[in-house]
Amino acid sequence: MQAAALRSAVQQSRRSAFARSARFASTSAKAPTLKERIAELIPVQLENVKAARAEHGKKSFGPVIVDQLYGGMRGLPALIWEGSVLDADEGIRFRGKSIPECQELLPKAPGGSEPLPEALFWLLLTGEVPTQEQVTALSKDWAARASLPSFVEEILDRCPPTLHPMSQFSLAVTALNHDSAFAKAYQQGISKKEYWQPTFEDSMDLIAKLPAIAGRIFRNVYGGGKLPAVELDKDYSYNLANLLGFADKPDFVELMRLYLTIHSDHEGGNVSAHTGKLVGSALSDPFLAFGASLNGLAGPLHGLANQEVLLWLRKMQSKIGEDASDEAVREYVWTTLKGGQVVPGYGHAVLRKTDPRYMAQREFALKHLPDNKMFKLVSQVYNIVPGVLLEAGKAKNPWPNVDAHSGVLLTHYGLDQMNFYTVLFGVSRAFGVAAQLIWDRALGAPLERPKSYSTEAINKMFKDKSA
Numbered sequence: 001m002q003a004a005a006l007r008s009a010v011q012q013s014r015r016s017a018f019a020r021s022a023r024f025a026s027t028s029a030k031a032p033t034l035k036e037r038i039a040e041l042i043p044v045q046l047e048n049v050k051a052a053r054a055e056h057g058k059k060s061f062g063p064v065i066v067d068q069l070y071g072g073m074r075g076l077p078a079l080i081w082e083g084s085v086l087d088a089d090e091g092i093r094f095r096g097k098s099i100p101e102c103q104e105l106l107p108k109a110p111g112g113s114e115p116l117p118e119a120l121f122w123l124l125l126t127g128e129v130p131t132q133e134q135v136t137a138l139s140k141d142w143a144a145r146a147s148l149p150s151f152v153e154e155i156l157d158r159c160p161p162t163l164h165p166m167s168q169f170s171l172a173v174t175a176l177n178h179d180s181a182f183a184k185a186y187q188q189g190i191s192k193k194e195y196w197q198p199t200f201e202d203s204m205d206l207i208a209k210l211p212a213i214a215g216r217i218f219r220n221v222y223g224g225g226k227l228p229a230v231e232l233d234k235d236y237s238y239n240l241a242n243l244l245g246f247a248d249k250p251d252f253v254e255l256m257r258l259y260l261t262i263h264s265d266h267e268g269g270n271v272s273a274h275t276g277k278l279v280g281s282a283l284s285d286p287f288l289a290f291g292a293s294l295n296g297l298a299g300p301l302h303g304l305a306n307q308e309v310l311l312w313l314r315k316m317q318s319k320i321g322e323d324a325s326d327e328a329v330r331e332y333v334w335t336t337l338k339g340g341q342v343v344p345g346y347g348h349a350v351l352r353k354t355d356p357r358y359m360a361q362r363e364f365a366l367k368h369l370p371d372n373k374m375f376k377l378v379s380q381v382y383n384i385v386p387g388v389l390l391e392a393g394k395a396k397n398p399w400p401n402v403d404a405h406s407g408v409l410l411t412h413y414g415l416d417q418m419n420f421y422t423v424l425f426g427v428s429r430a431f432g433v434a435a436q437l438i439w440d441r442a443l444g445a446p447l448e449r450p451k452s453y454s455t456e457a458i459n460k461m462f463k464d465k466s467a
């Protein structure tokens with residue numbers, strides 16, 4: 001498309017977006033709600049995508065080599081993911097904003113200093129920093145949607161406490177599909193153009209209900225008494241902390257705000273994000289899609305690593321004692337590697353430097369728990385593991401990832417039930433997956449269906465070519 005024609009198309013679509021949003025907002029001159037703002041942005045983004053495809057659609061990213069098919073598709077450009085982009089050296093940017101920038105720019109709770117995850121969700125969806133008023137409205141909306149259908153509560157209450165919290169989490173999220181607005185609308189023959197609206201409603205319900213699911217699992221498995229009610233005028237992280245039984249510790253609530261913000265999204269190729277997008281591409285509703293994400297997050301090479309890190313640190317302490325020397329720690333790391341195991345919390349499929357999500361948590365620890373013994377061990381490990389991994393010569397990235405630090409922070413406030421840690425990661429990851437599902441429905445993303453090959457087919461293909 002010619003530049004002038006493109007500009008005029010974008011202006012036209014902005015005008016119609018405005019007209020459409022005016023219908024939603026006609027009752028007041030207030031700032032738009034999240035749904036109103038998305039409705040305004042959809043026609044603009046449709047034009048952006050159209051223009052990008054017209055200009056770049058036939059351009060190549062370079063060759064695909066056979067090793068990428070066998071090697072977990074590392075570096076294979078294959079997905080569109082709007083909310084965030086991961087740079088190997090710099091780490092994640094949410095809609096172009098680094099973690100420190102988000103910490104500075106996003107609205108905070110009164111008296112708080114960490115960003116509100118509500119604001120991050122708004123940013124992921126719209127690319128814009130919301131006002132305090134918009135964030136407060138979102139907190140209220142989520143609190144109002146938080147209650148669980150009683151049959152989901154019963155499913156959770158019937159789970160044996162020995163069933164891993166992530167399996168319980170996935171069961172409950174999948175069961176929420178019972179009330180899916182998208183599934184219902186689809187059965188009633190909704191037009192493609194409107195898919196995004198029930199997807200948005202389901203996504204809001206999904207995110208809103210996760211603290212109640214997490215709180216119920218936590219109390220069923222570890223005790224802690226009756227679940228309190230969700231407080232309608234409190235923010236999401238406060239309510240999550242309260243349901244877990246930790247809201248009397250303001251620093252823990254702040255930790256939840258930071259934790260939920262930084263774990264939310266890590267571009268689209270990681271297992272949980274990609275699984276959600278893949279399953280959503282079959283027009284499975286957000287509950288089914290995110291239930292699948294959680295099953296991927298529950299793997300030890302992905303989100304379960306936060307549980308594994310603390311287990312590993314505890315085992316190390318029991319073997320070499322607290323306040324162990326650097327030499328003893330180094331020896332222990334080597335024993336792990338020689339036993340054919342990975343050092344949990346270290347390495348990454350994309351990152352090649354220390355994960356800024358690790359650094360954000362380290363800053364939090366330096367501010368709130370500088371003398372904590374386990375934090376000192378985590379710091380000592382940070383000084384030793386990269387050297388050992390480099391010497392061992394296999395890992396492409398010897399530096400710590402997000403999971404190397406979260407356990408020590410949670411333990412400091414008394415949340416030392418390690419098997420539960422990945423559930424918190426899951427609550428946060430819903431933000432990124434849901435944001436992309438909404439955009440996928442708005443932009444009419446197709447069913448995912450890449451091509452696979454057998455080894456025989458590859459051998460034959462290249463034999464034929466060299467003949």
Ligand code: CMX
Pocket residue numbers: 270300301302303304305337341342343344345346347348349350394395396397401402403
């Ligand atoms: N400890 C020991 N060996 C490691 C390692 C680690 N922390 N990280 C990588 N390696 C090994 C790999 O197992 C692989 O060995 P083989 O050739 O024998 O298979 C080799 O180094 C090359 O791997 P890589 O290309 O550097 O890493 P991958 O992209 O294949 O895997 C990851 C990335 C995260 C799975 C890997 O670094 C790992 O297992 N780390 C520990 C688990 C972990 O912390 N996972 C959480 C990641 C963040 C998240 O998703 O939550």
